[in-house]
Amino acid sequence: MNLFYAPGIIGETYTLDEVESKHAVQVLRLKEGDEIILLNGTGIIYTASVVKAHHKKCEVSILASKVMPERNCKLHIAVAPTKNNDRFEWFLEKATEIGVSSVTPVICDRSERRATNHERFDKVIIAAMKQSMHAFKPVLNLQTDFRQFILNSAPGFIAHCMDTPKMPLKQCNFDPKGVSVLIGPEGDFTAEEVAFAVQNGWTPVSLGSSRLRTETAALVAVHTVNLMMDNS
Amino acid sequence: MNLFYAPGIIGETYTLDEVESKHAVQVLRLKEGDEIILLNGTGIIYTASVVKAHHKKCEVSILASKVMPERNCKLHIAVAPTKNNDRFEWFLEKATEIGVSSVTPVICDRSERRATNHERFDKVIIAAMKQSMHAFKPVLNLQTDFRQFILNSAPGFIAHCMDTPKMPLKQCNFDPKGVSVLIGPEGDFTAEEVAFAVQNGWTPVSLGSSRLRTETAALVAVHTVNLMMDNS
Incomplete structure (x- = not known):
């Protein structure tokens, strides 16, 4: 499944930034309903589905999340x-x-x-x-x-x-x-x-x-x- | 000191190959008498001096050699x-x-x-x-x-x-x-x-x-x- 960087996820919807939106919609040609993975960069991996395949503001709906363990050593x-x-x-x-x-x-x-x-x-x-x-x-x-x-x-x-x-x-x-x-x-x-x-x-x-x-x-x-x- | 790759050294003189000769003479502008280091790639490090600064066939004279220990593990x-x-x-x-x-x-x-x-x-x-x-x-x-x-x-x-x-x-x-x-x-x-x-x-x-x-x-x-x- 395709991965996107999505910092600052709060709640059940999220809008990808311009770079990630372009990659999702123009490069990968994702459509409404397609499932993707989001990494928030601070330890949570989400699965989400595309709600609005906009090439600058791609909206997604969060389906599930998984908190990952921190590394053994900073x-x-x-x-x-x-x-x-x-x-x-x-x-x-x-x-x-x-x-x-x-x-x-x-x-x-x-x-x-x-x-x-x-x-x-x-x-x-x-x-x-x-x-x-x-x-x-x-x-x-x-x-x-x-x-x-x-x-x-x-x-x-x-x-x-x-x-x-x-x-x-x-x-x-x-x-x-x-x-x-x-x-x-x-x-x-x-x-x-x-x-x-x-x-x-x-x-x-x-x-x-x-x-x-x-x-x-x-x-x-x-x-x-x-x-x-x-x-x- | 400048290093050169010199495989197959036998005896007290050596001629650098075309690539190394060009590097020595045209790039580094080495002259007769300049000292260099040669690595034969099979464990010996030589010091040598330039005898003939030819841009395709740079001749050197071996001054000293040092046999290096093999690595702990192949x-x-x-x-x-x-x-x-x-x-x-x-x-x-x-x-x-x-x-x-x-x-x-x-x-x-x-x-x-x-x-x-x-x-x-x-x-x-x-x-x-x-x-x-x-x-x-x-x-x-x-x-x-x-x-x-x-x-x-x-x-x-x-x-x-x-x-x-x-x-x-x-x-x-x-x-x-x-x-x-x-x-x-x-x-x-x-x-x-x-x-x-x-x-x-x-x-x-x-x-x-x-x-x-x-x-x-x-x-x-x-x-x-x-x-x-x-x-x-």
Whole structure:
């Protein structure tokens, strides 16, 4: 059955937004009476039927709903956007498929990309959420500066490539209430950034011996936490 | 220092192939005396210096070599090429970065893509090997038919999406001498294919509860085995 993203469902009827309406009516040619699945992105999966097949305001009637269990672990990934935008979008897609609660693009001292397209990133996340039928939409936080991020976040794990003592991420203890992992830009974090994070309670970690691209490192972190927390 | 792929080094001099010569001389503008790193793809990392900066036949002199340890586990991934070629190339790049010994494109009953470009796939692998400084180049086997593959391979693990008893891949016992994981096409393996694999000693496995795209499933399998075998 076809899936649609439908945030903020209240009551027994709902109007799909313009993008989803167009997809339903013009692309998929859905008609009155056709059944669809709605994901509200906050844990409820609905079945619904089309009531008015309007290409901009497709109205549906809710038939049933199912509350899905929350994930075992709230995983928050903060990652420097890659120079090549496709690589970051690829990461967002894959992280959403595998499972992540929230993502923050963090601008670091060595970031070559300092501007990101929030709306476009969110679209990538929504498409991947639908594709993988996840009931929870990962939250995409606004881009933030590295030091601001550290000062405003509960401490987590910072993965860097410098040759200083680090614990393998997979051996760390994860608090199911929230695990944050920070991944640096192509040129890595600066020593000052790592020191600043450590002073603020962050734990330096290693993702293994392979030299990984930023987006690969971020995905490896997502999968490692999921695997260790039995989320995946 | 700049890295080049240099298979088949024997003795103290070597001539880079046309692609690597062009990259060295025309793109990077290397001159006689410049030092470079060579990866032979079978476990040796060399330092060398440019002797003749020819744009088609760049000659180098070997200065030193270092034999790198083999990986803890020989991991072989057999995967149905995705309909969208970029997705498969993305998988090859990421699997090479994280670590894989060999890859076989396998054509299954439900494969929409039945032809692949071996040479191009190999280039993606070489680029990723250089980028991640891996001393061992993953072997790209020729595309093969599913049943031929099963009949000619030692049994391993087959990841499918059908609702039948399966063990989570991460709980399986891996033989460091060789672990094979089979990943199906977009529409999954057919029941007949799974039955054929099981009859031939393959073990059905699950990669978790998320609905993953083919290339994501393949990468999750690569990372799971690496993580469990302490390769990464």
